Structures are given as C-alpha cells and as structure tokens.
Amino acid sequence: MKPLNILIASVGGQGGLTLARVLATSAVLQGLSVRTSESLGMAQRYGSVVGYIRIGEEIYSPIFEPGEADYLLGLELNETLRNLHYVKPSGKIIVADEYRPSYEMSMASPNITRNEVISEMLSINPNLLVIPARKIALKLGNPRALNMVILGVFVGLSGIPRIEYVEKAISEILTGISAEISVVAFREGLKFVTKNSLNL
Amino acid sequence: MNLLSPPGTKLALMGNEAIARGAIEAGVKVVTGYPGTPSSEVIMTLHKFSKTLNIYVEWAINERVAFEVAYGASLTGLRAMVTMKAPGLNVASDPIISAAYSGTTGGLVILVADDPGPHTTQTEQDSRWYAKLAKLPMISPSSPQEAKEFTKLAFSISEELELPIFLRTSTRVNHSIGEVLLGEVETLSRFPLFRRNQQRFVRAGMAWNLERHVWLNNQLKKVEEVVGKYYLNKVYGDGKLCVVTEGAAFNYVYEVIKEHEVKAKIIKLGLLYPFPSKFLSKILPECDEVLIVEELDPYLEENIKNTLFDLGLKIKVYGKTTNHIPLEGELNTRIVKKALGLPVESPGKHVHVHPRPPPLCPGCPHRFTFVALKTAIFRSGLKLSEVPIIGDIGCSALSVYQPINMLWTEHSMGASVSMAMGLKIAEYDKPVVAVIGDSTFFHAGIQSLIEAVNKRVDLLILILDNNVVAMTGHQSTPAWDKSETGRILKPVLIEDIVRAIGPDELVIVDPYNLDETTRIMEELLLKPGVKVVIARHACALLEKRLGKPLKTYTVVDERCKGCKSCLISTGCPALYIEGGKAKIITEDCNGCGLCSKFCAYEAIRLLEVSG
Structure with a gap:
C-alpha cells in the first residue's frame, strides 16, 4: 500500500483536528501505520488550520508537500481553496458547502462569493464534490457535527479506514452525546454517498 | 484511547501523550511545568491519571519554579519530570545550570519542546545549545514511539549518571499522532530520602564548586557509554x-x-x-x-x-x-x-486567498478592554500612533491583528510592564500603556510591577484577567481554588498582590461594562503615577466549555444596510459578510453583544438563550 496523504483544511474550532484524530485512531485499529500533524498558525481558534494525515504500511514523515495530497477534505470553502495546491493532479477534493469568510475576506470589496469559490476550485480540479454537510448536521441538531459528515463521505468513497474501526474510534475519542451525534453524522455521510451514487 | 492499557497494546498517540505514557512506565512521581505550545499536552494528559497512579501532576507558576520543584523532589530519590516550551527553558536556565554541579539522585527529566517553523513561538530557538551550556546530557526522539521509549530511558540514564537530563523534542514530534506500542510499567516503591551533603548541594563554597565541576566533567565522559547500552544512535x-x-x-x-x-x-x-x-x-x-x-x-x-x-x-x-x-x-x-539533487513534485496552482490569522474569539473580554482603551485614547485627545501599547505573551497579543490592531510590542513573558517603564524612564512624553494577561502577570509580571511602583513612573497597566491560561488550552492559574486533578488550592488573588505592591491607583472593572471601562481608562490615562486596572471577565470559551448558558445574536437581514460597522469595530470571527450583508455564525456566537452596540440600524438582535 502506497502511503495515502490526506489534507484537512478548516477554520479553527470546526473540528478539523478531531477529524484527523478519528482517522488516525481508526487506521491504527485496522493495524495500519499512521502519522498526523497540523499547522495551527497559533494555538488558538478561528484561524486557518491544516491537518495532515498519512496512512500506510510504514509511515515516517507526519507531513507532506504541495502536490502530494490524494485527498483534500475541506470543512470550509475558502480554506479549501487556499490549500488546493496540495492536491495531486489525480487527487480528490471533498468539501463542505460552508462559507465563512475571514475578516479580511469580508472587508474585501467585492468579496468572493460562495459560488465563485466553488467555480474557481472546479476550474483547477474537477475532481470535486461539494457536500451540503451543514444542512445534514443541522438535521441531526448540531451544526458542529459537520466534520463527521465529511468523514462519512470520505470513508464511503475511499473505503479507508473500514467503517467499524471508524465508529469505534469515534466512540473512543469523543464522549457522551457528542460521540452519539458524531456516529450518526458519520453514518449520514456514508448514506449520502450511496443515496446519490457518488463517486470521485 | 486508554493510556493505561496493558503492555503490548498499540494505540494511536500524539507525541505528548506518548511522553506521558513513557513517564508512567518509568514510575514518575512528580510532574510539573508551565503551559507552552507544543509541550502542554504532556501534563494535560497526566492530569487524568494523577489520582489513580498517585502522581503529583500540577502546573507551576513559571518554568523556573517548576524546575526547582521537580529538582527538589528528585533529590529525595523519586522520579520527577518538568515540561516547557523553548523560551521556558530560558526562564528555568539559572537553576538548571547550577543543578548540573549538584546532580540528582532520582531520575530528573527536563522536557523542552522546540518549534522549528516557527508555528507558535516568538523565536526559532535551538535548545540543543543549552545542553552544551548547562553541561547536561540531551536526547532527542523522532517519532511518538521513540518519544515514549526515550522518556522512559531518560529516567534510567539520569539516575545512572546522577544528572538531570534534557529530553528535547520539536513540534512535529510533540504534536504528531502515530502508532505506539505500550511497554511495561515499572513499579518503584521508593521512600523519599534526602541525605545531607553540603559539599555536593551548597554552591556557596568555591572550593566545593571547583570540585563539583571536576565531578561533572567526569560524569559527562561516561555518558556515551551509559547511553550506548540503549542504542539511541x-x-x-x-x-x-x-x-x-x-x-x-x-x-x-x-x-x-x-x-x-x-x-x-x-x-x-x-x-x-x-x-x-x-x-x-x-x-x-x-x-x-x-x-x-x-x-x-x-x-x-x-x-x-x-x-x-x-x-x-x-x-x-x-x-x-x-x-x-x-x-x-x-x-x-x-x-x-x-x-540530495533529486527531482521534486511540482505543486498544483496556488490561489491567493486572503489570510485568516487567529483573531480574539467571539465574546472575548479582551476585545471589550481594547475597544475601551481605543476610545479612551481618542477621548483624551491623543492619537493611536502616539500612545505605545506595550503588550505581553498570551491571548491579549492577538489584538495586534486588524481591526483591533492595538499592540506595539510583544516580547517575552512579563516584559510589558518593564519595557513600558523603560520608555517612561527615557522620558517618552506621551502616555504609555502596558497590557498583560493574568497568568503572564503571575509568571513574570510581579517583579516588573514592583520595579515600576518603586521607581515612581507614570504608567497605565492593564491586567487582562480572564481567570485562565487561555492561549495554550485553558490551564489553571494560581487564582484557582481547585486544580485540574482536584487538588484543593489556596487561591492567590491578583488584587491582593497588586495592593501589597502599592501602585497609586487600583481599579477592578468588568470589561463587559464597556462604558464604565472606557470612563475609567480615560480618567487614568493622563494621571501621574502607576495606575493598575484589572479588567476581569472569564474567558468566553471556557465559560462555554463549562456549560454556562450563553446568549446568541442574529442579524435581521432586512434591517442590515451592509455598512460593516459591526465587523470593523469588533473583528469578531462569528461575524462575516455575504451578499453585502452581515451574518452571524450562531454556533460560534458567545452572546457578548458588542457588535450590536455598533449597529446604527438595530439589525443585530438577541436570538435565544441556550445552554
């Protein structure tokens, strides 16, 4: 198995690092080697956050370089666009339809719209799926479960890691009600793939 | 993830969790340190096992005190560890360098986390030089697995050499998750014993110091052989x-x-x-x-x-x-x-996207304090460009970003008050303001305040008290009555310390009362003497985490004129503009209502009280 490089682009507080942790834990439960890392900008919330996950048989480096990501999982549109250069020509992008411009983006005039971000990404890499993750998470009563919806879509499409390990990892990492909602949100993500016969 | 799983279990652990497990496997009894990214999770992880394993795991007021506590404990023959980020080692360096001459009996591990990048540190300090300077052994792991192994071995090496040892890591080890195979937990039943030996432990005797220097150099000669047994190279x-x-x-x-x-x-x-x-x-x-x-x-x-x-x-x-x-x-x-002269992949097209630096959080009380300060400066007939705001380490430094944009300097722990004092000593003729957070004040601000009061300078000092070490992930401060492990503490109050030092003015204010805060700052800004304002309001994120009911605001779309006043005045990350209108991310809004104060069209309304 060649190492699988996954990049998670998010805004601090969206659960990008929790998503990385779930993926890493489930890969280890499956008996695989894993390394993760992160770029926080600073140790606080609401800034750009990038998570790196590498899964394979024997992994050493916890990071990878632009042009080396097999998958880019985006929890926010602008952050996904910012990190698009990480994706391999054959790489794939799964992004939540979540639009949260930063202060500077909001002050820019005219500021780039949701649809402009999507079309710019599509023009660069057509292997892109935009998922109504917030809507799905809101139906479950918690918009914060958006990260687990994206996880479900990723696992549904890639088959990595195996579903039972992901669910086990979620319940090991999260506790109580957030674990319950997260498992449901993850399953909703899986369902979204089959219901819409998605492929990338 | 259960860190106490039996030997042979393979877990996905972050480097810092692996270090925590390594310390547990070595039978550590005392662990202390000061929070600092990327080192903090070692103690945060061990907190959970303090009671079960009967380990003292508590944050200290600063790295120097932390080292001295751990050192004292190790002299009784128990195993101790102290954790810090690279600049923390500068703070702890004085006692560490002396401790090399006296040595230890119980294993003593000094974890120092460097930050190439840098990701979260003021400099790209290379702490490897400290090993050479302090004349103490240093080992360095490459992966989470090695982080665990090296931690465990470090205690044995330290005891064999009778020297404290540096375990030196970097961000990509501390904050990297990898598979870690757990090992045996050593059960040490040691009785704390400290034998009087003045030649060894009193550094006031110069002949003894010379003798100990010879001893230290001899110990250093043995390191390669001792460490060689463990195949670290x-x-x-x-x-x-x-x-x-x-x-x-x-x-x-x-x-x-x-x-x-x-x-x-x-x-x-x-x-x-x-x-x-x-x-x-x-x-x-x-x-x-x-x-x-x-x-x-x-x-x-x-x-x-x-x-x-x-x-x-x-x-x-x-x-x-x-x-x-x-x-x-x-x-x-x-x-x-x-x-190596090898070909490199060409990256995909890089699209420029406006940056998203870390702002003050929604509901952050510091935002109110800075807005009040800004207003007070204007009302005093002064310009923002002539009143230096001398900042300090911590969340308050995030005020450097637009649109709050207040800090002039951010230097090192506690430097705000003393550097501001320096400006006044140099006869800078406009008011100077020092801004320091509560935990930074505890860590290194107290002496600076004594210096300023004692020398009678004119200074406005704002202590931004959100009652937590917020920046590094909500650790306890000496003002708490109970620690993370449930230890009952005697709270040390900032106002008691400040009063004892005796500045000319001391006011405690809740910055959420914006008008009052502004009025106080305006009144004090031009007054002579040392004026201390404690702006006290709990960290909004901590309040939320503790489940305190929070209000949420929303924008009434048809009333919003798209003037962006709410955003320009606050820079709150729960606010953004889409289609020319302001929006609020409801799950991020912590209900402080500051943005609504700046809306001339009453478009920002209270939505609900949730909890």
Missing part, C-alpha cells in the same frame, strides 16, 4: 554518502532515501550531548561525503566538523553552512530531495 542503509540527522528531520531523510533508493547511510543521532564522537569515529571514516540534515542551527554540523578534525579526516561536509539546508524554517521532504 542508529544507522540505516549503506553507501559512501553519509546523511547525519536527528529528531523530526530523520523522518524526511528516511522517506526520501527509501523512496528514491539513494545509496546512502543514514546516521540518526538520539544522543545530542555530549556529542557521540566515539560512535561516529567508527562510521565517519567509511564516508566519502557527509550531508547534515537538521532543523534550526547548524549544531550537528559544528560537532561533526570537530569530530572529523579530531579524527584527522578530510571529508566534505554539506549542510547549512553550504546552503544545502536552510538556516530558517522547518524542514520537509522537498528540502531533503533538493539537497
């Missing part, structure tokens, strides 16, 4: 090209050489000080060329050149001094490939 592959590396950089070297089948010998050093010259003297003669791949300063490079000189070998050395490896920033596989 490793060799991979074969070839006439030798690549010397250590720490996180090893991972990039190993992957590149394996992937491209480069004929090279990787020499991975786990022992950094004393430099393992004996080990290298067996390998270096077989090399035609040496490439040194290391992060931060050319530490290995200097030492390799010394070793080659001593061996009488004339071998070409490539590294930072030959510009094959950069002197700044962190390394990666791309840099290693370039240094």
Whole structure:
C-alpha cells in the first residue's frame, strides 16, 4: 500500500483536528501505520488550520508537500481553496458547502462569493464534490457535527479506514452525546454517498 | 484511547501523550511545568491519571519554579519530570545550570519542546545549545514511539549518571499522532530520602564548586557509554554518502532515501550531548561525503566538523553552512530531495486567498478592554500612533491583528510592564500603556510591577484577567481554588498582590461594562503615577466549555444596510459578510453583544438563550 496523504483544511474550532484524530485512531485499529500533524498558525481558534494525515504500511514523515495530497477534505470553502495546491493532479477534493469568510475576506470589496469559490476550485480540479454537510448536521441538531459528515463521505468513497474501526474510534475519542451525534453524522455521510451514487 | 492499557497494546498517540505514557512506565512521581505550545499536552494528559497512579501532576507558576520543584523532589530519590516550551527553558536556565554541579539522585527529566517553523513561538530557538551550556546530557526522539521509549530511558540514564537530563523534542514530534506500542510499567516503591551533603548541594563554597565541576566533567565522559547500552544512535542503509540527522528531520531523510533508493547511510543521532564522537569515529571514516540534515542551527554540523578534525579526516561536509539546508524554517521532504539533487513534485496552482490569522474569539473580554482603551485614547485627545501599547505573551497579543490592531510590542513573558517603564524612564512624553494577561502577570509580571511602583513612573497597566491560561488550552492559574486533578488550592488573588505592591491607583472593572471601562481608562490615562486596572471577565470559551448558558445574536437581514460597522469595530470571527450583508455564525456566537452596540440600524438582535 502506497502511503495515502490526506489534507484537512478548516477554520479553527470546526473540528478539523478531531477529524484527523478519528482517522488516525481508526487506521491504527485496522493495524495500519499512521502519522498526523497540523499547522495551527497559533494555538488558538478561528484561524486557518491544516491537518495532515498519512496512512500506510510504514509511515515516517507526519507531513507532506504541495502536490502530494490524494485527498483534500475541506470543512470550509475558502480554506479549501487556499490549500488546493496540495492536491495531486489525480487527487480528490471533498468539501463542505460552508462559507465563512475571514475578516479580511469580508472587508474585501467585492468579496468572493460562495459560488465563485466553488467555480474557481472546479476550474483547477474537477475532481470535486461539494457536500451540503451543514444542512445534514443541522438535521441531526448540531451544526458542529459537520466534520463527521465529511468523514462519512470520505470513508464511503475511499473505503479507508473500514467503517467499524471508524465508529469505534469515534466512540473512543469523543464522549457522551457528542460521540452519539458524531456516529450518526458519520453514518449520514456514508448514506449520502450511496443515496446519490457518488463517486470521485 | 486508554493510556493505561496493558503492555503490548498499540494505540494511536500524539507525541505528548506518548511522553506521558513513557513517564508512567518509568514510575514518575512528580510532574510539573508551565503551559507552552507544543509541550502542554504532556501534563494535560497526566492530569487524568494523577489520582489513580498517585502522581503529583500540577502546573507551576513559571518554568523556573517548576524546575526547582521537580529538582527538589528528585533529590529525595523519586522520579520527577518538568515540561516547557523553548523560551521556558530560558526562564528555568539559572537553576538548571547550577543543578548540573549538584546532580540528582532520582531520575530528573527536563522536557523542552522546540518549534522549528516557527508555528507558535516568538523565536526559532535551538535548545540543543543549552545542553552544551548547562553541561547536561540531551536526547532527542523522532517519532511518538521513540518519544515514549526515550522518556522512559531518560529516567534510567539520569539516575545512572546522577544528572538531570534534557529530553528535547520539536513540534512535529510533540504534536504528531502515530502508532505506539505500550511497554511495561515499572513499579518503584521508593521512600523519599534526602541525605545531607553540603559539599555536593551548597554552591556557596568555591572550593566545593571547583570540585563539583571536576565531578561533572567526569560524569559527562561516561555518558556515551551509559547511553550506548540503549542504542539511541542508529544507522540505516549503506553507501559512501553519509546523511547525519536527528529528531523530526530523520523522518524526511528516511522517506526520501527509501523512496528514491539513494545509496546512502543514514546516521540518526538520539544522543545530542555530549556529542557521540566515539560512535561516529567508527562510521565517519567509511564516508566519502557527509550531508547534515537538521532543523534550526547548524549544531550537528559544528560537532561533526570537530569530530572529523579530531579524527584527522578530510571529508566534505554539506549542510547549512553550504546552503544545502536552510538556516530558517522547518524542514520537509522537498528540502531533503533538493539537497540530495533529486527531482521534486511540482505543486498544483496556488490561489491567493486572503489570510485568516487567529483573531480574539467571539465574546472575548479582551476585545471589550481594547475597544475601551481605543476610545479612551481618542477621548483624551491623543492619537493611536502616539500612545505605545506595550503588550505581553498570551491571548491579549492577538489584538495586534486588524481591526483591533492595538499592540506595539510583544516580547517575552512579563516584559510589558518593564519595557513600558523603560520608555517612561527615557522620558517618552506621551502616555504609555502596558497590557498583560493574568497568568503572564503571575509568571513574570510581579517583579516588573514592583520595579515600576518603586521607581515612581507614570504608567497605565492593564491586567487582562480572564481567570485562565487561555492561549495554550485553558490551564489553571494560581487564582484557582481547585486544580485540574482536584487538588484543593489556596487561591492567590491578583488584587491582593497588586495592593501589597502599592501602585497609586487600583481599579477592578468588568470589561463587559464597556462604558464604565472606557470612563475609567480615560480618567487614568493622563494621571501621574502607576495606575493598575484589572479588567476581569472569564474567558468566553471556557465559560462555554463549562456549560454556562450563553446568549446568541442574529442579524435581521432586512434591517442590515451592509455598512460593516459591526465587523470593523469588533473583528469578531462569528461575524462575516455575504451578499453585502452581515451574518452571524450562531454556533460560534458567545452572546457578548458588542457588535450590536455598533449597529446604527438595530439589525443585530438577541436570538435565544441556550445552554
């Protein structure tokens, strides 16, 4: 198995690092080697956050370089666009339809719209799926479960890691009600793939 | 994830959790430190097991005090660990350097986390030099698995040598998750004992100091042999090209050489000080060329050149001094490939997107304090460009970003008050404001305040008290009545300390009362003397985490005129503009209502009270 490089682009507080942790834990439960890392900008919330996950048989480096990501999982549109250069020509992008411009983006005039971000990404890499993750998470009563919806879509499409390990990892990492909602949100993500016969 | 799983269990652990497990496996009894990214999770992880395993695990007021506590504990023969980020080692360096002469009896591990990048640190400090300066052994792991192993071994090495030992890590080890195979937990039943030995422990006797220096140098001569038993230095592959590396950089070297089948010998050093010259003297003669791949300063490079000189070998050395490896920033596989003359992947198209630096959080009380200060400066007929705001480490420093944009300096823990004082001593003729957070004040601000009061300068000092070490992930401060482990504490109150020091004015205000805060600052700004304002309101994120009911605001779309006043005045990250109108991310809004104060159209309304 060649190492699988996954990049998670998010805004601090969206659960990008929790998503990385779930993926890493489930890969280890499956008996695989894993390394993760992160770029926080600073140790606080609401800034750009990038998570790196590498899964394979024997992994050493916890990071990878632009042009080396097999998958880019985006929890926010602008952050996904910012990190698009990480994706391999054959790489794939799964992004939540979540639009949260930063202060500077909001002050820019005219500021780039949701649809402009999507079309710019599509023009660069057509292997892109935009998922109504917030809507799905809101139906479950918690918009914060958006990260687990994206996880479900990723696992549904890639088959990595195996579903039972992901669910086990979620319940090991999260506790109580957030674990319950997260498992449901993850399953909703899986369902979204089959219901819409998605492929990338 | 259960860190107390039996030996043989494989877990996905972050480097810092692996270090925590390593300390548990070594039977550690006292762990302390000061929060600092990327080192904080070691203690945060151990907190959970303090009661079960009967370990003292508590934050200390600063790194110096933390080291001294751990050192004292280790002198009783128990195992102790102290954790800090790189600048924390500067704070702790005084007692550490003296402790090298006295040595220890129980294993004493000093974890110091460097931050190549830098990601979260004011400098790219290379703490490896400290080992040489303090004359104490230093080891450095490359992966979470090694982080656990090296931690456990560090205690044994420390005891064998009777010396404190540095466990030196970097961000890509501390904050990296990897599979970790758990080992046996040692059960040490040691009775704390401290034998009186003045020659050894009193550094006031100069003859004794000279004697201990001889002892220390002798101990250092034994390090390579003692550490050699544990095979911390490793060799991979074969070839006439030798690549010397250590720490996180090893991972990039190993992957590149394996992937491209480069004929090279990787020499991975786990022992950094004393430099393992004996080990290298067996390998270096077989090399035609040496490439040194290391992060931060050319530490290995200097030492390799010394070793080659001593061996009488004339071998070409490539590294930072030959510009094959950069002197700044962190390394990666791309840099290693370039240094080895290998092709690199071309990255995809890079689209410029406006940056998103970390702002003050929604509901942050500091935002109110800075808005009040800004208004007070204007009302006093002064310009923002003439009132220096001398800042300090912590969340309050995030006020440097637009649109709050207040800080003029941010330097090192506690520097705000003393640097501001320096400006006044130099007779800077406009008011000067020092801004410091509560935990930074505890850490290193108290002496500065004594200095300012004692020397009678004119200074406005704002202590931004959100009752927590917020920036590093909500750790306790000395003002708490109960620690993370449930230990009952005697709260030490900032106002009591400040009163005892005796500034000319002391006011405590809740910054959420914006008008009152503004009025107080306006009143004090131009007054002579040392004026201290404690702006006290709990961290909004902590309140939320503790489940306190929070209000949420929303924008009434038809009333919003798109003037952006709410955003320009606050820079709140729960606010954004879409389609020319303001929006609020309801799950991020912490209900402070500051934005609504700046809306002339009453478009921002209270939505609900949730909890």
